[in-house]
Amino acid sequence: MSSANPRPELPPDHDPLFVQAIGRGMQVMQAFSGSDRPLSLAEIAARAGITRSAAQRVVHTLRRMGYLRSTAEGRGFLPDLKILDLTYDYLRLNPLLRRASPALLELRRNVRERVDLSLFDGQRMVYAARMQSKREMYFATLVGNTVPTFCTSGGWAVMAMLPDDQVDHLLAQADLRPLTPRTLTDPDAIRQQVRLARETGHALALEQILMGEIALGVAIPDAEGRPVAAIHVAGSLAEWEPEEFRRRVAPLASETARAIISA
Amino acid sequence: MSSANPRPELPPDHDPLFVQAIGRGMQVMQAFSGSDRPLSLAEIAARAGITRSAAQRVVHTLRRMGYLRSTAEGRGFLPDLKILDLTYDYLRLNPLLRRASPALLELRRNVRERVDLSLFDGQRMVYAARMQSKREMYFATLVGNTVPTFCTSGGWAVMAMLPDDQVDHLLAQADLRPLTPRTLTDPDAIRQQVRLARETGHALALEQILMGEIALGVAIPDAEGRPVAAIHVAGSLAEWEPEEFRRRVAPLASETARAIISA
DNA sequence: GCAACTGTATCGGCACGCAATACAAAATGG
DNA sequence: CCATTTTGTATTGCGTGCCGATACAGTTGC
Structure with a gap:
C-alpha cells in the first residue's frame, strides 16, 4: 500500500482552466490500458493515482454515464459500450x-x-x-x-x-x-x-x-x-x-x- | 443569446456520488454525436447544456488530455486520437x-x-x-x-x-x-x-x-x-x-x- | 475464523470549479 | 468598407460541490 504519493500530481504550474475532476475521470478511463482483466476500485485508484474515495465517485459517475460497467459477477469494473459512440x-x-x-x-x-x-x-x-x-x-x-x-x-x-x-x-x-x-x-x-x-x-x-x-x-x-x-x-x-x-x-x-x- | 437555461439540469434527485464536472466532460464529448463538422465553443456549450465558460474549461481540459483538438484553422474543435485508446x-x-x-x-x-x-x-x-x-x-x-x-x-x-x-x-x-x-x-x-x-x-x-x-x-x-x-x-x-x-x-x-x- | 479484500454509504471543511466579464482577432454582412 | 457578430482566450471573487477520511456489510482465501 505504501506506494502512492500522497498528492495526485498535476502539471507543475497551476493551470487555472484545467478541471481537475475531468482529468481524474479520463485518467480512470485510461487506467484499463495495461490490464487484461476487470479492475477493482483499489486498482483503479492506484493506476489513476487517486484515493479510493475519489475512484469510487469517479467510477460511479462514469458508470451512470455508460462508459464503465461492473462485471456480471459484480466484482470489478470494465469499459462499457458508450465508448463506441x-x-x-x-x-x-x-x-x-x-x-x-x-x-x-x-x-x-x-x-x-x-x-x-x-x-x-x-x-x-x-x-x-x-x-x-x-x-x-x-x-x-x-x-x-x-x-x-x-x-x-x-x-x-x-x-x-x-x-x-x-x-x-x-x-x-x-x-x-x-x-x-x-x-x-x-x-x-x-x-x-x-x-x-x-x-x-x-x-x-x-x-x-x-x-x-x-x-x-x-x-x-x-x-x-x-x-x-x-x-x-x-x-x-x-x-x-x-x-x-x-x-x-x-x-x-x-x-x-x-x-x-x-x- | 437568450437561449441557455440558467441551470445545467442534472438528474432531479441529488446524487451525492455523482461528480458533476465529469458528467459535463462526457456530455461535451457526446456533443459531437449529431454534427458532421467541427463545433465552436458556443455550439458545444449549447449542445451540452452548459455555459460558454464551462465549455471553455471543459474543452481546455479535454484538449490537454488528448481527447479533443482544435482544427487546423484554429477555429472549432474535434474529437482527437486518444479516443482510440x-x-x-x-x-x-x-x-x-x-x-x-x-x-x-x-x-x-x-x-x-x-x-x-x-x-x-x-x-x-x-x-x-x-x-x-x-x-x-x-x-x-x-x-x-x-x-x-x-x-x-x-x-x-x-x-x-x-x-x-x-x-x-x-x-x-x-x-x-x-x-x-x-x-x-x-x-x-x-x-x-x-x-x-x-x-x-x-x-x-x-x-x-x-x-x-x-x-x-x-x-x-x-x-x-x-x-x-x-x-x-x-x-x-x-x-x-x-x-x-x-x-x-x-x-x-x-x-x-x-x-x-x-x- | 481471522485477515484482507470486495463494493457501498455518510459527512464536515475548504479547495476548486463556477459564471460573469473583458479582450483581440477574424469572419460576416449590409 | 466599416459595423456587428462570433471566434478563441484570459482573469477574478464567490460559494458550491468535490474532497478524503472513515465506517460497514458481504466475499474470498489463507
Whole structure:
C-alpha cells in the first residue's frame, strides 16, 4: 500500500482552466490500458493515482454515464459500450479518414492484400482503419491497436518526412525492444531505412512486427507537409518475393497516398 | 443569446456520488454525436447544456488530455486520437468479443459474405466488429456505427429472446422511421418477424437497411439467457435467392452463435 | 475464523470549479 | 468598407460541490 504519493500530481504550474475532476475521470478511463482483466476500485485508484474515495465517485459517475460497467459477477469494473459512440464520432469527423476511405478501398481492390491506415502519434502508430484481405487476421488487430513507429514500414515512411533532428529525437526516446528476431533495433540501421524511404517515397519492412509478414508503407502529410499518417499494405512472405511485392505495390500505394492528400 | 437555461439540469434527485464536472466532460464529448463538422465553443456549450465558460474549461481540459483538438484553422474543435485508446481497451476487454473473435473469423471463411457482430443497446444495435468480404463496404460502416433494433435481422433475433412485454415496450418507444421503402414499420409486422425468429432461431431481413441487401441475424445471449448481441451475415440480393441464402447461412450462423455462447 | 479484500454509504471543511466579464482577432454582412 | 457578430482566450471573487477520511456489510482465501 505504501506506494502512492500522497498528492495526485498535476502539471507543475497551476493551470487555472484545467478541471481537475475531468482529468481524474479520463485518467480512470485510461487506467484499463495495461490490464487484461476487470479492475477493482483499489486498482483503479492506484493506476489513476487517486484515493479510493475519489475512484469510487469517479467510477460511479462514469458508470451512470455508460462508459464503465461492473462485471456480471459484480466484482470489478470494465469499459462499457458508450465508448463506441465516441469512437464513431472520432472516425467519422476525422477529415483525413473521410478523404482516405474511398482511396483505401480502391487500393485494396487493386492489391488484394491487407490495407491499413494508421495515424502517427509520436512513438506509436495507431490503427484507425483496416481492410483485410483473406483468411488471416487476428482479432488482436483492432481499431486503436498500436505498433511502434521505429519498426514499421509506415513509421519509417513517416520519419522520412521529418527533419533529421526530429528523427534522432524520436529514436533517442524510443523503447527499442524487438518484436521479432528480425526487428531492427540499431538506430543507424533504422536511419538507413529512413534514408531509403526518402529516396523511394516508400518503406519496405520485412518481418519487423510479425514473422512471415512483409509490409510496405507510404506516409501521408498534412497541408503543411508534416506527416500525420501512413498507409500500410501487408502481405505474406510465403506468397511474395520482396522485390516483386515492392514493384507491384509501391506505385499503387504511392498513388493512393497522393489521392488522399489532394482530395 | 437568450437561449441557455440558467441551470445545467442534472438528474432531479441529488446524487451525492455523482461528480458533476465529469458528467459535463462526457456530455461535451457526446456533443459531437449529431454534427458532421467541427463545433465552436458556443455550439458545444449549447449542445451540452452548459455555459460558454464551462465549455471553455471543459474543452481546455479535454484538449490537454488528448481527447479533443482544435482544427487546423484554429477555429472549432474535434474529437482527437486518444479516443482510440479507449476504443481499443473496450474491445480488447469485452469478454464477449474476446470469445467471439475466432468463431466469427471461421464463419466468414465459410460463408464468404460480410459478417458483423453488433451489441444490443436498447433501441440500437452497435457495430463492434466487422469482417467484410469483398469489394462493397462503405466507410460509413464503422466501429461504433448503429442501426435501429426494430428493422434489422439482428434486432429481430434479439427481440425473439426477450419476453413479449419487453418487445412491446421496445416497439412502443421506437422511432419507427423507415430507412428504405421496404423497411417494416408496422409493429405487428415486426412482431410477426420476431415470432418467426423464435421458431427458427434466426431472422431474415430483406432490404430493411439498404436496398439490395439481405441479412440473416442470430442472437447471442449471456449466461442468464438475456440477449446481448447478434451476429449478422449480409449478402447481396443480386447474388442470392432469399431462401437459398437462409438455407446456406442459417445453420452456420447458428452454430457460430452456439460456439460463442459456450466458449 | 481471522485477515484482507470486495463494493457501498455518510459527512464536515475548504479547495476548486463556477459564471460573469473583458479582450483581440477574424469572419460576416449590409 | 466599416459595423456587428462570433471566434478563441484570459482573469477574478464567490460559494458550491468535490474532497478524503472513515465506517460497514458481504466475499474470498489463507
